[in-house]
Amino acid sequence: MGAGHAHRLYRHGHSPVHALPPHTKLAAVFAFVVVVVSTPREAMWAFGLYAVLLGVVAYVARVPARFLLKRLLIEVPFVAFAVLMPFVAEGERVEVLGMSLSVSGLWGAWNVLAKGTLGVAASVLLASTTELRELLLGLQRLKLPPLLVQIASFMIRYGDVITDEMRRMRIARESRGFEASGVRHWGVLAKSAGALFIRSYERGERVHLAMVSRGYAGSMPVIDEVTASRAQWSYALALPVTALVVCVVGWTL
Amino acid sequence: MDPVTASLEVTGLAFAYPDGHQALFGVDFSIARGERVALLGPNGAGKTTLVLHLNGILGGGVGSVKVAGLPVDKQHMAEIRRRVGIVFQDPDDQLFMPTVREDVAFGPAAAGLKGDELEARVRTALERVGMAEFAHRPPHHLSFGQRRRVAVATVLAMEPEILVLDEPSSNLDPASRRELADILRSLDVTVLMVTHDLPYALELCPRSLILSEGTIAADGKTAELLTDEELMRAHRLELPFGFDPRSVTMGA
Numbered sequence: 001m002g003a004g005h006a007h008r009l010y011r012h013g014h015s016p017v018h019a020l021p022p023h024t025k026l027a028a029v030f031a032f033v034v035v036v037v038s039t040p041r042e043a044m045w046a047f048g049l050y051a052v053l054l055g056v057v058a059y060v061a062r063v064p065a066r067f068l069l070k071r072l073l074i075e076v077p078f079v080a081f082a083v084l085m086p087f088v089a090e091g092e093r094v095e096v097l098g099m100s101l102s103v104s105g106l107w108g109a110w111n112v113l114a115k116g117t118l119g120v121a122a123s124v125l126l127a128s129t130t131e132l133r134e135l136l137l138g139l140q141r142l143k144l145p146p147l148l149v150q151i152a153s154f155m156i157r158y159g160d161v162i163t164d165e166m167r168r169m170r171i172a173r174e175s176r177g178f179e180a181s182g183v184r185h186w187g188v189l190a191k192s193a194g195a196l197f198i199r200s201y202e203r204g205e206r207v208h209l210a211m212v213s214r215g216y217a218g219s220m221p222v223i224d225e226v227t228a229s230r231a232q233w234s235y236a237l238a239l240p241v242t243a244l245v246v247c248v249v250g251w252t253l
Numbered sequence: 254m255d256p257v258t259a260s261l262e263v264t265g266l267a268f269a270y271p272d273g274h275q276a277l278f279g280v281d282f283s284i285a286r287g288e289r290v291a292l293l294g295p296n297g298a299g300k301t302t303l304v305l306h307l308n309g310i311l312g313g314g315v316g317s318v319k320v321a322g323l324p325v326d327k328q329h330m331a332e333i334r335r336r337v338g339i340v341f342q343d344p345d346d347q348l349f350m351p352t353v354r355e356d357v358a359f360g361p362a363a364a365g366l367k368g369d370e371l372e373a374r375v376r377t378a379l380e381r382v383g384m385a386e387f388a389h390r391p392p393h394h395l396s397f398g399q400r401r402r403v404a405v406a407t408v409l410a411m412e413p414e415i416l417v418l419d420e421p422s423s424n425l426d427p428a429s430r431r432e433l434a435d436i437l438r439s440l441d442v443t444v445l446m447v448t449h450d451l452p453y454a455l456e457l458c459p460r461s462l463i464l465s466e467g468t469i470a471a472d473g474k475t476a477e478l479l480t481d482e483e484l485m486r487a488h489r490l491e492l493p494f495g496f497d498p499r500s501v502t503m504g505a
Contacts, residue, residue, distance in 0.1 A: 206346040
């Protein structure tokens with residue numbers, strides 16, 4: 001199955017997590033993130049438990065820790081903001097290593113950092129165990145508007161075609177001695193972008209023609225029916241349900 | 254070889270684009286079931302316009318098109334599009350689904366086929382073009398020749414009455430060209446092949462039509478048309494350098 005179109009985040013494997021139907025995984029990750037976000041930030045131990053839960057999932061999915069940690073780096077630009085919070089926030093202050101930090105800022109930073117990291121880790125796990133194509137089927141199954149699913153699937157199909165077209169235009173420009181080196185050349189680049197847009201638009205029309213010629217009448221025919229058994233659902237939902245228990249305990253303590 | 258109804262029957266077809274440009278001026282021809290016919294003509298002769306009339310993408314002009322006796326009109330559009338399989342020139346336009354299998358399944362699934370029946374249809378179509386082992390590959394990972402073959406399969410999967418190919422040999426290397434010719438010869442469907450590639454037309458199609466300035470200028474045996482130098486010159490058709498149709502012996 002699926003020798004090709006493995007996206008870079010996907011890690012090929014045959015674990016029980018890989019085998020779960022995509023929509024159950026999507027639902028589970030979404031529910032997990034909601035639970036994590038609604039946990040009180042003071043319950044630090046809860047976040048530790050969530051991390052352990054994700055660790056268990058990664059272990060079952062046979063996703064190595066190194067792989068997971070490397071993918072987590074994507075959140076760095078987003079949490080950079082969190083690091084600033086203790087310095088700029090108002091209110092009561094504490095001394096840490098000779099620096100005056102705001103208490104509420106520290107809590108805020110912790111909140112963003114912990115919840116963000118857990119959310120990203122859950123998404124990375126989803127992406128590394130589910131193929132792009134499957135994700136789309138899952139979204140379709142979860143009743144995402146069909147138009148959005150179609151747009152996403154065309155993006156996957158034509159991303160490479162358009163990148164290639166862009167590359168050919170660049171080569172054509174450079175073959176005629178053009179080198180983008182400053183603001184003065186932005187005009188040329190803008191015209192190339194415009195030409196690319198028109199080419200893509202015309203391709204869109206030709207694709208539509210080809211679709212209509214094969215009986216397309218406004219909605220995509222269902223080719224692959226994805227279904228999940230009760231066991232598969234409960235297997236997938238084990239993660240968010242356990243997390244929910246942790247969350248509820250966090251609120252009551 | 255005496256088919257009751259022609260696969261394709263075009264009578265008095267004329268068409269002008271909304272901008273006033275008249276592309277077809279009364280086109281008449283008919284193609285019998287099982288025939289392989291080449292449609293030759295210079296650029297701008299109206300070949301593409303004609304092709305788009307065959308499955309009702311364009312219409313509203315004068316004249317009529319019938320596919321296996323069924324008129325091309327609003328009422329029969331779904332059936333017509335199932336019966337007329339058009340293979341467009343750029344396979345990247347034709348193959349729009351994420352995997353080969355889903356692309357081939359698109360047509361039959363749109364026609365309401367499901368489950369095992371659908372799978373069987375997809376498998377047979379891919380086997381006929383020798384691409385069965387590529388079913389789960391995304392189209393952009395295939396070579397150009399392979400993509401063209403898959404494009405043929407997407408149309409075969411609909412079990413069409415007539416296969417219409419727009420420039421089937423364009424951009425193919427000689428080996429892919431020959432492979433495609435072998436596949437086209439092995440099919441038992443009516444074929445209308447729009448092309449500039451005169452040797453390819455001679456190789457595959459016993460009969461040819463020349464479309465020039467919106468009308469059928471000639472209709473006859475491909476070998477005879479290609480050797481009629483005056484006719485060829487009159488319609489801007491030129492044989493490639495060194496190619497002499499008289500020196501070619503045809504098997505079929």
